[in-house]
Amino acid sequence: MVTDQDPRAADVGQPQGLPAIDVVDLVKHYQARDGSVVRAVDGVSFNVHRGETVGLLGANGAGKTTLLRMLVTLLKPTSGTASVDGVDIREDPLGVRRRIGYVSATTGVPDRLTPRETLISYGRLHGIPTAELEASVERLVGALGMTSYADRPSGRLSSGQRQRVSLGRALVHEPPVLVFDEPTAAVDLLGSRELLDLLAQLRSEGRAILLSTHRLHEIERRCDRFVIMHAGRIVARGTREELLEPSEDSIEDAFYRAVAS
Amino acid sequence: MKPAAPLSPASAIARRDLREFVRDRRAVFITFLLPLIAYPIVALATVLGLRSALEQIDGAQQPLELKLLLTGADAPAVAARLVALRDAPDRSSLKAADGWPSSLGVSIAASVEAAIEEVRAGAADAWVDVPPGTARALQTLGGVGLPLQATSPNIDAEAAIGHLEAVFESLADAIRRERMARLQVPTSVFEPVTLIVAPKTGGGTSVAQASSVISTIASSMLMILTLLTVTGAFHPAADAFAGEKERGTIETLLVAPCGIGEVVWGKFLAVYAVTLATLVANLVAITGTAAVGVQALPENLQGLLTAAPAAAAVLTAVATQVVLAAVAAAACLAITSSLRSLKEAHHALTTVMLAVSVLAAAGLVPMPLPREAIAAMPVAGQVLVARLALTGEPIGLLLPLTILAAVGWCWLLLKATAAALADEDIIFRGPDAASGLLQRPPERRLPSPLQGVLPAIVGLAGVWYVQSLLPENLAIALPLQQLFSMLLPLAAVIAWQRVNLVETLRLMRPAGRGWLSLPGAVLLGAGLFLLGAMAIRWLVSDTPSAAADELAGRLSGLLTGTPWWLVVLVLAVIPAVCEELVFRGWMLSALQGQQPSTGRQFAAVVAQAALFAVVHLLPERLPTTFAMGLVLGWMAVHTGSLLPGVLCHAVHNAVPVGVSLLAGTSLETLEISPAALAATGLLARRCGSCLGDLQQPGSSSARS
Numbered sequence: 001m002v003t004d005q006d007p008r009a010a011d012v013g014q015p016q017g018l019p020a021i022d023v024v025d026l027v028k029h030y031q032a033r034d035g036s037v038v039r040a041v042d043g044v045s046f047n048v049h050r051g052e053t054v055g056l057l058g059a060n061g062a063g064k065t066t067l068l069r070m071l072v073t074l075l076k077p078t079s080g081t082a083s084v085d086g087v088d089i090r091e092d093p094l095g096v097r098r099r100i101g102y103v104s105a106t107t108g109v110p111d112r113l114t115p116r117e118t119l120i121s122y123g124r125l126h127g128i129p130t131a132e133l134e135a136s137v138e139r140l141v142g143a144l145g146m147t148s149y150a151d152r153p154s155g156r157l158s159s160g161q162r163q164r165v166s167l168g169r170a171l172v173h174e175p176p177v178l179v180f181d182e183p184t185a186a187v188d189l190l191g192s193r194e195l196l197d198l199l200a201q202l203r204s205e206g207r208a209i210l211l212s213t214h215r216l217h218e219i220e221r222r223c224d225r226f227v228i229m230h231a232g233r234i235v236a237r238g239t240r241e242e243l244l245e246p247s248e249d250s251i252e253d254a255f256y257r258a259v260a261s
Numbered sequence: 262m263k264p265a266a267p268l269s270p271a272s273a274i275a276r277r278d279l280r281e282f283v284r285d286r287r288a289v290f291i292t293f294l295l296p297l298i299a300y301p302i303v304a305l306a307t308v309l310g311l312r313s314a315l316e317q318i319d320g321a322q323q324p325l326e327l328k329l330l331l332t333g334a335d336a337p338a339v340a341a342r343l344v345a346l347r348d349a350p351d352r353s354s355l356k357a358a359d360g361w362p363s364s365l366g367v368s369i370a371a372s373v374e375a376a377i378e379e380v381r382a383g384a385a386d387a388w389v390d391v392p393p394g395t396a397r398a399l400q401t402l403g404g405v406g407l408p409l410q411a412t413s414p415n416i417d418a419e420a421a422i423g424h425l426e427a428v429f430e431s432l433a434d435a436i437r438r439e440r441m442a443r444l445q446v447p448t449s450v451f452e453p454v455t456l457i458v459a460p461k462t463g464g465g466t467s468v469a470q471a472s473s474v475i476s477t478i479a480s481s482m483l484m485i486l487t488l489l490t491v492t493g494a495f496h497p498a499a500d501a502f503a504g505e506k507e508r509g510t511i512e513t514l515l516v517a518p519c520g521i522g523e524v525v526w527g528k529f530l531a532v533y534a535v536t537l538a539t540l541v542a543n544l545v546a547i548t549g550t551a552a553v554g555v556q557a558l559p560e561n562l563q564g565l566l567t568a569a570p571a572a573a574a575v576l577t578a579v580a581t582q583v584v585l586a587a588v589a590a591a592a593c594l595a596i597t598s599s600l601r602s603l604k605e606a607h608h609a610l611t612t613v614m615l616a617v618s619v620l621a622a623a624g625l626v627p628m629p630l631p632r633e634a635i636a637a638m639p640v641a642g643q644v645l646v647a648r649l650a651l652t653g654e655p656i657g658l659l660l661p662l663t664i665l666a667a668v669g670w671c672w673l674l675l676k677a678t679a680a681a682l683a684d685e686d687i688i689f690r691g692p693d694a695a696s697g698l699l700q701r702p703p704e705r706r707l708p709s710p711l712q713g714v715l716p717a718i719v720g721l722a723g724v725w726y727v728q729s730l731l732p733e734n735l736a737i738a739l740p741l742q743q744l745f746s747m748l749l750p751l752a753a754v755i756a757w758q759r760v761n762l763v764e765t766l767r768l769m770r771p772a773g774r775g776w777l778s779l780p781g782a783v784l785l786g787a788g789l790f791l792l793g794a795m796a797i798r799w800l801v802s803d804t805p806s807a808a809a810d811e812l813a814g815r816l817s818g819l820l821t822g823t824p825w826w827l828v829v830l831v832l833a834v835i836p837a838v839c840e841e842l843v844f845r846g847w848m849l850s851a852l853q854g855q856q857p858s859t860g861r862q863f864a865a866v867v868a869q870a871a872l873f874a875v876v877h878l879l880p881e882r883l884p885t886t887f888a889m890g891l892v893l894g895w896m897a898v899h900t901g902s903l904l905p906g907v908l909c910h911a912v913h914n915a916v917p918v919g920v921s922l923l924a925g926t927s928l929e930t931l932e933i934s935p936a937a938l939a940a941t942g943l944l945a946r947r948c949g950s951c952l953g954d955l956q957q958p959g960s961s962s963a964r965s
Contacts, residue, residue: 030685031706031855072516075685097518108509112284113277121280124273125517153284169513 019047020208025080040066042232055223056212063232101170104181111155126173160191270519274527288496300550327362330385338396360427383415491589493539498593499606536586577650585643591674598681637666680860713851719750747839766846771900782905786912793885837910845897866894
């Protein structure tokens with residue numbers, strides 16, 4: 001198992017044998033207020049390798065968000081485990097957080113800070129030295145196309161621009177693993193297209209990307225593999241070609257069939 | 262060149278929050294600029310009010326000019342005596358000479374009708390009807406009553422009557438002296454001893470009255486300073502967690518590579534910094550306002566104010582406020598940590614103002630508690646020490662005590678904040694439909710925390726309101742009090758909530774070898790009473806408060822005139838059942854929640870014990886009732902049953918009844934033998950160990 005070292009020192013672009021995300025029989029149960037036990041995630045196993053984008057599909061309540069929150073150590077698993085870049089989420093949650101970038105539809109950006117200030121403040125939380133942080137932020141501002149509004153308060157930005165700031169925030173510590181939970185849910189088609197292009201670029205840099213979304217058509221040809229969840233369990237997995245029946249012509253058809261069965 | 266070291270996560274969070282705060286112009290205005298505007302307005306109103314109050318005081322001290330009207334056939338004789346007395350050079354030697362009006366006019370009316378008309382028109386201030394035979398009675402050794410028929414509506418009747426009493430007392434004194442001279446009896450026969458008081462010099466407000474006014478102003482300013490300082494924590498605290506949740510930025514903070522402790526510490530630093538800045542703004546505003554305001558005060562008060570408190574006293578007062586700001590910041594963070602929006606947070610924080618007002622008042626007015634106990638309280642302790650320092654009273658070790666206590670309170674509050682932040686249920690489960698008070702939630706296992714405390718708060722108000730309506734007879738009053746303050750609020754909230762009652766109220770057998778806990782509970786109850794009684798005597802000395810004294814007297818009365826079984830039922834069984842159902846049943850279960858962490862269990866036990874102590878409404882019993890609440894809460898958590906707690910509580914209440922009945926001793930004079938105390942204490946400790954072991958069957962009782 002990889003020890004807790006500086007993730008930014010890792011060779012991001014080099015494919016390695018160990019999966020970047022390795023989920024093993026992960027379970028999350030919680031007690032509803034009426035006393036019943038809800039099995040939000042019920043024995044899920046899969047992995048994501050570097051330079052690969054895996055689409056996590058599922059209807060509302062399938063357990064996607066709970067699974068992703070366990071991966072980024074916001075929730076503690078009931079049983080099972082997972083590792084991120086070789087670091088166990090139970091044993092070293094802080095080590096996992098240093099190696100992972102997380103963006104969800106509900107993650108916002110501080111309204112009264114500018115994008116540049118937001119990125120710097122999160123970089124400080126990761127303990128990046130000031131000079132290195134400033135250079136990294138400049139690079140991100142350019143790469144994400146935020147130059148024209150980098151010094152404008154985020155409260156005045158469009159939803160697409162804010163989602164870019166959110167992406168920049170997740171990338172400021174240059175993590176080898178990225179987890180996205182419905183990243184395009186709050187942005188328009190144009191913003192969504194731009195964001196997915198950026199994800200493709202990040203994948204080409206060798207990062208492992210786990211992407212959950214409802215907009216199946218958007219990611220149909222952008223993901224290397226798919227994992228379909230229903231009622232807390234994985235009901236199908238594989239590449240687009242592996243999942244599609246001869247009679248089907250979109251991943252949406254395969255999704256409906258998997259969930260219905 | 263050495264590269265700059267990265268900031269610690271806590272500093273980074275504090276810095277980010279402060280940057281956000283200063284960009285919020287409305288918050289900055291309310292926090293910093295409002296005091297600068299508010300103090301001069303308050304000062305202007307105070308100075309105007311003060312001048313008016315002092316003028317009234319001075320006015321009340323100035324004697325009136327009095328025009329007295331007499332009627333009746335013998336009126337001329339009385340008038341002549343009064344005029345002679347008025348014009349006599351040695352009038353000051355007479356009794357009551359100091360109460361005379363500044364001038365006395367005496368006239369005679371021709372008829373009753375004329376007198377009525379003159380008084381009504383204001384031509385005369387008072388009318389006395391002299392009865393027939395008065396002149397003769399005065400010449401001989403007779404006595405007569407002179408009825409005051411009316412006073413003018415244009416004059417202060419009370420002051421006028423005071424003057425008239427002085428005038429006629431002087432007249433009586435003069436006549437008495439004449440008679441004694443006539444009878445050749447020396448004055449010393451009737452006045453063997455006379456206190457000689459030097460005549461007053463000058464007029465106006467006395468120093469004592471002015472000091473009292475100044476002391477009131479100082480207390481008011483301390484109250485305003487405390488409230489405004491606490492208000493400084495409101496906005497940043499509401500924004501710290503509830504605001505982050507509303508904006509969706511809390512998750513990004515929680516996935517940062519730092520522990521929850523560092524997040525809470527960073528948030529606290531930011532809120533504390535703003536609260537301290539608010540304090541500084543208030544102090545600057547007070548100093549500036551006072552410097553100008555002194556010039557507007559009456560001259561005799563200016564003299565008193567220029568004797569400013571010593572620098573050490575001011576520093577001590579400022580130090581207490583610095584500590585108070587920390588407690589306020591931690592409390593506001595703890596309160597808002599589990600809330601989900603700024604609106605919810607601001608609603609919750611408005612209750613803080615009420616709590617702070619009550620606590621600050623406890624530090625400003627005399628309380629039936631030792632000063633050390635008040636100094637250890639949040640807010641009250643710091644206000645008390647500041648007041649003592651500013652009024653020049655000795656504070657001894659109270660300053661370090663209140664600072665240490667405040668550090669302890671901050672630690673507890675920040676631990677509670679961290680516990681709320683670590684609670685997945687609070688952070689991620691979305692709005693709880695049952696958290697509102699007015700919305701009927703779907704069926705569920707346990708009530709929400711807010712609704713857990715509802716019956717006790719309603720009960721507290723109930724105790725207050727029904728007290729005056731209850732009959733004198735305690736055998737009826739006490740069960741009624743329990744009914745209105747405990748059972749009815751609980752029944753109402755149970756009817757509304759639809760929870761699992763068996764689980765919520767812990768209506769189960771004690772866990773494991775639970776029967777062992779029952780004798781343990783009996784011994785603990787007895788031991789707790791004796792320890793509590795000793796603690797009260799040690800803490801509060803032998804002088805109980807008026808309320809406790811009255812209650813003890815009434816309880817003694819109950820003991821003498823009521824069958825023993827009824828006394829036990831009323832004093833021990835009914836309160837034990839009702840209070841355990843509310844506090845260790847409903848409230849503790851709600852505060853603990855489902856599958857509670859150790860920290861949350863601890864916080865829940867402490868919170869219900871605190872409310873249990875407050876609801877008893879007897880200040881000197883606060884510490885012991887709190888301790889009792891802790892023990893009972895711990896028993897409920899460890900045995901999973903309400904039964905041991907009910908038994909322990911009932912025995913605790915029954916011990917004084919039993920001892921009193923057996924020994925024929927009244928409650929007030931009940932003495933506690935040290936040997937009995939030690940024996941019961943040891944037994945209680947052994948039982949406590951047994952209870953603890955029930956939860957850990959593998960552990961050895963030899964641990965104790």
